[in-house]
Amino acid sequence: MNKVLIIAEHDGKNLNISTARTVTASQGIAESVEIVIFVDDGNIIATQAAAIAGVTKVLVVENPINKHAVSAILAPQIEAIANEYSHIFAPNTTFGKDLIPRVAALLGVPQVSNIMRVESPNIFDRPVYAGNAIVTVEAPNGAVVGTIRTASFPEAAGGGLASIEQCEIFVDIPTHTRFISLAANGDDDHPDLQAASKVIAGGRGLGSQENFNIIYSLADKMGAAVGASRAAVDAGFIPNSHQVGQTGKIIAPELYMAIGISGAIQHLAGIKDARTIVAINKDADAPIFEVADIGLVGDLFTIIPEIEKALG
Amino acid sequence: MKILVGIKRVVDYNVKIQVKPDGSGITTSNVKMSINPFDDIAIEAALQLKEAGKANEVIAITIGSKTCQEQLRTALAMGADRAIHIETDEEIQPLTCARILKAFVDKEKPELVILGKQAIDNDNSQTAQMLAALANWPQATFASSIEIEENTAIVTREIDAGLETLAIDLPAVISADLRLNKPRYIKLPDMMKAKRKSIETLTLEDFNIEQAELIKVLKTTRPTPRQSGIKVETVEELLSTLKKKGLI
Missing domain, CATH: 3.40.50.620 (HUPs)
Known part of the structure; x- marks a missing residue:
């Protein structure tokens, strides 16, 4: 059995x-x-x-x-x-x-x-x-x-x-490995990336850590978790635990909005199971548009505030 | 301190792979091959520890067909002191790979083994952990920083919850994550010099190991492609589409 x-x-x-x-x-x-x-x-x-x-x-x-x-x-x-x-x-x-x-x-x-x-x-x-x-x-x-x-x-x-x-288990336990600390993400007030039904993710197109605030702000408005591409994490815009992709988190939310993310295959590996993918990017040839259900070509710095405003 | 770095020859990460129509695998003929990117990071980490005076020898090892020597040459050109090729044309899966590495470690006695956190072909992420288990050594996977303090390594790991720091007693196994370092570019003269360096070649018969049972691949298929989507022109149009889908 x-x-x-x-x-x-x-x-x-x-x-x-x-x-x-x-x-x-x-x-x-x-x-x-x-x-x-x-x-x-x-x-x-x-x-x-x-x-x-x-x-x-x-x-x-x-x-x-x-x-x-x-x-x-x-x-x-x-x-x-x-x-x-x-x-x-x-x-x-x-x-x-x-x-x-x-x-x-x-x-x-x-x-x-x-x-x-x-x-x-x-x-x-x-x-x-x-x-x-x-x-x-x-x-x-x-x-x-x-x-x-x-x-x-x-x-x-x-x-x-x-x-x-x-249940009690008696076995020899090694002492060669010791936990020192865990530096958590520090954003407990946002939904968990792997459990969230909506994820707003930003990429290199955001340009700076400061600019990433518009992603957080939109995510808050929509009750969404915040994700990121490897490029954004490597550039120091956002901590590693937000990374989505082959070597980051693999997620399957109802809605995934990729903002300023070009869509490298390694990133796409992490979002293939999302129900609806929205891509916002100024480069109409960005590979993200090949997998997006809804694409909008344009400048994220004008589009995101517009979305936020429209959501009231 | 002696550091052993395992490297794997894989299809280059920029190649768009093709699944063979008969389902027997993916096309690898005439495709650019490279060192698995995470292994590249592992080599760089070992070299940096050597340059910082924490290690005196970096040994690169690979298991596979004759062509894998290209990747060992790359490791030598980066600065590895020795290169070991365990030559076989058989398929070597992670548990057998870990057993071979364990046998080599028993003989060579490195204080640290650094491997990539996963190979980008089979995406298994197993070998480092398996080697650590077989040797009953500590493991620190997905490392984003390594500091050596006497006989202990302080390793920060990239995990789902954030950054975890462990203290592990040496000898130990570490697996390298993306942000551990940026591997160096190889200069042409170093590549030329590496061509003349010797590679020590061994075979599976040199190790008394039992091969693990294989996970058998029955077929390889292409993933179902996503339905092609629509382009919208305005934010208004975007939001009304999302509303129709009940997403906002």
Whole structure:
């Protein structure tokens, strides 16, 4: 019988939405989908995980070492419980990308990264070459270890009533890796980029960090999250955590507005699943217009204030 | 300190790749090949540590067919002291790659291994983490800054929530992200000199490793293209279109 174990992504306070998307991806695979939470104090997160529809059981591994736990600390704990499961998944966020290969190597099995479609319990589709090709791959017999491309799966519904079990794991934990600090984005008052239904993103065309304020202002008006191209992040206009693309965040909002973004293939890889893409750029030949549902050629510095004004 | 840098030969990031009509893969003949851009950053990081007096040797290693020597020459031209080519025409997936690197690390004993955070062909992002697991070493992936303080590296990582800083004891594995540095341009005389440098060639038989089972690629397809969109002329038109779609 197939049994999926999902490693919960959380910040110590709340479960990340990526976990519920990973549950959706797991639903065709097994009758049993369990979530494990590694945490120092986990009641709230456990309750959130138990409420995800389709989850059979929530395991809570409470241990002080699991505060700000890094992969070197989590992987041996996952290895210790892995043999009960046919599949081990985490979201393909920086959390899962860092952790899951370490788990796969300990288990001695290859990993399927960035699963975008589940064809069968061991056949999956995944994007390669920045999403310019899709490969259908078959995992060998044995445990299937993988990461889930969260933009490809909706968040599983709420209303679930999974049981919550405390679980103790005794394994040697290395001390060679120590968490020092996390400098967060510092914009908690904006919607989360990976969860937002609307995203307003700016690129090199903004010209400066100061000018990026017009993006923030429009985003506030529309209740949208703020994204950016690599060029804008490299130029120091906005912190790295806003970067959208092959090596940044892969997102699937209802509305994506690309403002002053030319649309390099690496950027397009991050927005392909957006329902509606709007492009505003002064260069009519910018590649972003090839993927945009609605294009408007013109100077963003006149267009954006006009939009804001019209929105009242 | 000795630093090992892994590099991979990939289709150049500027090439628009073509999926073969029979679904058997992508076209790689007559296509420009380069060092994976993240590996380029890894080499630069190692060279900068050497130039700062933190390391005394930078070794570049690659696994693959004979043609991969071009990329090793590039690493030598950038300033790597030695180049190791593990020659094979077999497909080497990340876990086997990590096992080979682990065997090499056991022999060569570098204090630091720097790899790119992902290869831009298969976009896996696995090898660095797998090597760290097999060696039971610390890992710091997606690094945007590295400082060496005696036997510890202080590494800042670009993660979804912001910038995370870890202290990792050496030996360790670090994977390089985009903003770690800007790789240097290679001067023609250095490229010429690199052509004369020797590359140490090994084969898989030189390592006693078990090859991991393969993730089998059944077919390669083109992604469904997006429907072509419309151009609007005015802000008013833009907003009324968005309103019709219920987006504002």
